[in-house]
Amino acid sequence: MRTLIDIPEDDLKLLNQVAKKLSISRAEFVRRSVATALAPHRRKMNHAAFGAWSGFPEDGLAYQERMRAEW
Numbered sequence: 496m497r498t499l500i501d502i503p504e505d506d507l508k509l510l511n512q513v514a515k516k517l518s519i520s521r522a523e524f525v526r527r528s529v530a531t532a533l534a535p536h537r538r539k540m541n542h543a544a545f546g547a548w549s550g551f552p553e554d555g556l557a558y559q560e561r562m563r564a565e566w
Contacts, residue, residue, distance in 0.1 A: 510524060510525070
């Protein structure tokens with residue numbers, strides 16, 4: 496998806512230099528930078544799902560089999 500952002504002129508110059516040095520486009524550099532910045536947040540969100548079933552009174556496999564038996 497395309498988006499429009501304002502980047503200070505000094506940062507844009509450095510961004511261009513680093514992207515050129517890495518032999519990638521400026522857009523690719525920005526995509527990688529955003530992915531790197533968001534990675535810890537993704538891990539936190541994924542981690543929050545672990546143990547979500549622990550308070551459920553039924554075993555996960557038993558629940559699955561019971562639900563499929565209804566088909």
